Amino acid sequence: MAERKEISIPVADPTNPYAIPAAMPSSADKNPRSFSVEDFALPSRKLDDWRFTPVERLEEFASVFTPAGQVQVSVSAIDGSDVPSGVSCVSIPKSQAPAGTVSKPNDRVSAVEWNSGANAVHVHLAEDTSVPVLVRVHSESFELDSLHLVITTAANVHADIVVEHDGDARLAEGVEISTGDFSEVSTTFIHEWSDTSKHVGNHRIHVGKGATLRHSVVTLGGQTVRIRMDQDFGGEQGDLTMLGIYFAEPGEHIEHRTMVVHNQPECKSRVIYKGALSGQGAHSTWVGNALIEPTAPGTDSYELNRNLILVPGAIADSEPNLEIENGNIVGAGHASSVGRFDDEELFYLMSRGVPEKEAQKLVVAGFFNELIEEIGIPAISEHLMNTVNARLER
Secondary structure (H helix, E strand, O other): OOOOOOOOOOOOEOOEOOOOOOOOOOOOOOOOOOOOHHHOOOOOOOOHHHOOOOHHHHHHHOOOOOOOOOOEEEEEEOOOOOOOOOEEEEEEEOOOOOOOOOOOOOOHHHHHHHHOOOEEEEEEEOOOOOOOEEEEEEEEEEEEEEEEEEEEEOOOOEEEEEEEEEEEEEEEEEEEEEOOOOOEEEEEEEEEEOOOOEEEEEEEEEEOOOOEEEEEEEEOOOOEEEEEEEEEEOOOOOEEEEEEEEEEOOOOEEEEEEEEEEOOOOOEEEEEEEEEEEOOOOEEEEEEEEEEOOOOOOOEEEEEEEEEEEEOOOEEEEEEEEEEOOOOOOEEEEEEEEEEOOHHHHHHHHOOOOOHHHHHHHHHHHHHHHHHHHHOOHHHHHHHHHHHHHHHHO
């Protein structure tokens, strides 16, 4: 008689919840994390991570290149005064920490950016700043270029950082953000490129223990812009808010991808992205991923995307993904919508003598105003709304 064998049931390792097949990384985020370009396939519509992207427009970013060095980076206070005390901006080799310390590249274009060019710009905030810090990224060249920006803050720091992009560019950009424990920080990235510019970006974000980070992305220009954001927490009770505003016009492709990883207990995240699209060939993509790992009890997570179609012919892709691997959570949810102008709102305004074009502007202003106010930097709020209105006039 054959010897009877007991069935072997794998037991989870509390120090490594991903050690057994039943607990794998997010099914919505299968890409490797690597500094090596060869670990990633060439972008193709057949790949899930690229299926919404016009990959033919971004072919030049798929292989390592020599940067033109035409991108200019300057740092000041947002009111034009000198850099506040406690703020430093230096060029460092990519081989030197803190460069390369926040996760690793997560797709081919971000690995290409890492391997194209040897240096990074490191902006460090060692103490509180009463005036927002402005990092201006400007280019007047369509030569292929790259930029790696590292933003770090000390523990307990309260600060606002605005990173403003403008001009003509074909830019591959990598951004690493690491906030100190118990800090309260906002980072706002504004993209106002020319209509023929291209920009691929990768933001890798680490939120310190007990820290609060408001990360905002405003994309109001560029022929093709694709920004991917990956985040994790460095300790319990972290608080992350990710806000996004975008406006796509005919022929433009604007794409944002967010990945929030809850890997620590009692952390909170809110992701809210809103976009408007106007005209034939205007295309936007938002893909939001949230993963709640077994190590993250007490998680509170929510993501929302809304799209407003202003003129027929535009396409908005909206895909929220939520994966929960922990039953002990406060809450988790997501929602998305794509719709045209509310006829009742327009009728109400026009019936009271408001011309149709002005009525449309008021509706769009209301659509975006909540997020612009939540960004919380008065020095740029009026500018952002004026830029949106200028696009509506066009």
